[in-house]
Amino acid sequence: MQSDVYGNDVHHVDKGITFKAVKTLVKEGIIKANLMPAFAAGFLAVMYYGQSFFANIPVLLLMVLATALVIGGVAALNNFYDRDIDSVMGSKLDRPSVDGTFSVGQILAIGFSMLIAGEIILFMINPTAGTLGLIAAFGYAVVYSIYAKRHLLSNTVIGAIPGAMPPLIGWAVIDPGLHLLAWAMFIVMFIWQPPHFYALAIRRSDEYSEAGVPMLPSVKGNHRTRVSIISWVALLLFTPLLMMELGLWFAGLATLLNAAWLLVALNRFRRIEDYNRYAGRVFVFSLNYIIIFFVMIIIAGLLFNF
Numbered sequence: 001m002q003s004d005v006y007g008n009d010v011h012h013v014d015k016g017i018t019f020k021a022v023k024t025l026v027k028e029g030i031i032k033a034n035l036m037p038a039f040a041a042g043f044l045a046v047m048y049y050g051q052s053f054f055a056n057i058p059v060l061l062l063m064v065l066a067t068a069l070v071i072g073g074v075a076a077l078n079n080f081y082d083r084d085i086d087s088v089m090g091s092k093l094d095r096p097s098v099d100g101t102f103s104v105g106q107i108l109a110i111g112f113s114m115l116i117a118g119e120i121i122l123f124m125i126n127p128t129a130g131t132l133g134l135i136a137a138f139g140y141a142v143v144y145s146i147y148a149k150r151h152l153l154s155n156t157v158i159g160a161i162p163g164a165m166p167p168l169i170g171w172a173v174i175d176p177g178l179h180l181l182a183w184a185m186f187i188v189m190f191i192w193q194p195p196h197f198y199a200l201a202i203r204r205s206d207e208y209s210e211a212g213v214p215m216l217p218s219v220k221g222n223h224r225t226r227v228s229i230i231s232w233v234a235l236l237l238f239t240p241l242l243m244m245e246l247g248l249w250f251a252g253l254a255t256l257l258n259a260a261w262l263l264v265a266l267n268r269f270r271r272i273e274d275y276n277r278y279a280g281r282v283f284v285f286s287l288n289y290i291i292i293f294f295v296m297i298i299i300a301g302l303l304f305n306f
Helices: 002-007 019-025 028-048 053-081 104-125 127-151 155-163 166-172 180-203 205-211 216-220 222-246 248-265 275-303
Strands: none
Touching (some): 028 180, 127 166, 180 216, 205 216, 216 222
16 A cells, blocks of 8 residues: 555646745745744743843844745655655645646755755854754654655654754754753653644544555554553643743743643543544644743743843
């Protein structure tokens, strides 16, 4: 099944290129979701070291632009490589990399142009930020997309490593030394990803099975996936201990946020009758979780010098 899927060529009728198609190709939603953690980390670093926010606006804006370019470039390259998989997954048939909107050459040109431009900007800021961007790009485009996603059951966990890089990049443009707080945000974002994507994978389990992608629900089933979701969310309960410098109020609210997600993951201690509905609740809460967490990081930065 897997070899058959991967061996198929994807042929479609060419369509006109629009700005909307470009945004879809570079996964605009993923870019936006990752810019908030990057900016929040950079902002917190500015406040933590007592620097002027207004004086650092140019470097923070450059970092946001560069991060967006790197993520968009890697996303385009991921879409290029996943054309065969996406062509047999109903939820991804409208991707412009599959429906004929972009040629292979156009996808590669967009992907590499954005990636190189983003990396140049990051290295201009400082070598640490640029190196972290390269690690993230290589980890996602090569280690995850080309190998882990198609061959390993642990693909989601492996992909979570480059996916958690934005806070490190954001902090590094202010402090290349990467304080413990930067690593704490990295750890939170790393732990957050498996339950977030496992929930989505439950809802698309049949599609992943048909495409031959070894996602946890497709291989081990929904019950085993739920156990993993609960385990990963439970790990978040320990993360506030790494951020005590931000104040007891932050640690307390973060603990409540983690406990609330754990309660959702446990389905309020009720029996699960519909795994799709359960996965939907976990997924929606995960989206709210990451927004609330990094809003709290920004607030912590604002309060740091009071």
